[in-house]
Amino acid sequence: MVSINIWFESVVVEFQFLQSLDKLLFLCRMNVPAGCTTELNQTGFDFFTSMFVKHDKDHDRALSPEELMTLFAICPNIPWGKQMFLGVQTNDKGWLTYSGFICQWVLTTLLDVNRTMEYMAYLGYPINEEKSQTEAINGIGKENSFVLILLNHL
Numbered sequence: 001m002v003s004i005n006i007w008f009e010s011v012v013v014e015f016q017f018l019q020s021l022d023k024l025l026f027l028c029r030m031n032v033p034a035g036c037t038t039e040l041n042q043t044g045f046d047f048f049t050s051m052f053v054k055h056d057k058d059h060d061r062a063l064s065p066e067e068l069m070t071l072f073a074i075c076p077n078i079p080w081g082k083q084m085f086l087g088v089q090t091n092d093k094g095w096l097t098y099s100g101f102i103c104q105w106v107l108t109t110l111l112d113v114n115r116t117m118e119y120m121a122y123l124g125y126p127i128n129e130e131k132s133q134t135e136a137i138n139g140i141g142k143e144n145s146f147v148l149i150l151l152n153h154l
């Protein structure tokens with residue numbers, strides 16, 4: 001793995017390149033200071049909505065076990081255990097609904113923003129000279145004190 005740190009005023013951006021599965025990924029991480037939190041912004045909501053719509057093949061607004069497996073097929077695993085589904089909306093079959101899917105990402109971003117950005121990379125969030133997963137995340141709290149490590153597809 002190769003890491004490059006770049007300082008922008010009070011923000012450190014660290015670029016990491018590593019081999020994961022059969023792809024070279026550009027990793028993105030935030031070090032969230034005490035007293036600060038993170039949340040998905042509209043760009044993040046739009047990305048995960050597009051993932052849901054793409055993989056909800058029968059358009060029933062829920063992800064069957066097969067649809068869920070297909071969505072995360074390019075990831076090392078599904079980012080949440082079965083117990084996580086107990087706290088979000090599922091349909092009468094216990095399948096994750098659109099609301100439940102988005103709530104899972106909202107919660108994941110709040111509790112472990114690096115996990116969200118890692119999975120955004122696996123799921124193909126677009127990256128170029130002007131875009132990275134960090135544009136899908138809002139930091140709330142102290143002014144510009146986040147440490148960033150970026151992770152994206154190359």
Ligand SMILES: [Ca+2]
Binds near residue numbers: 055056057061064
């Ligand atoms: Ca479905």
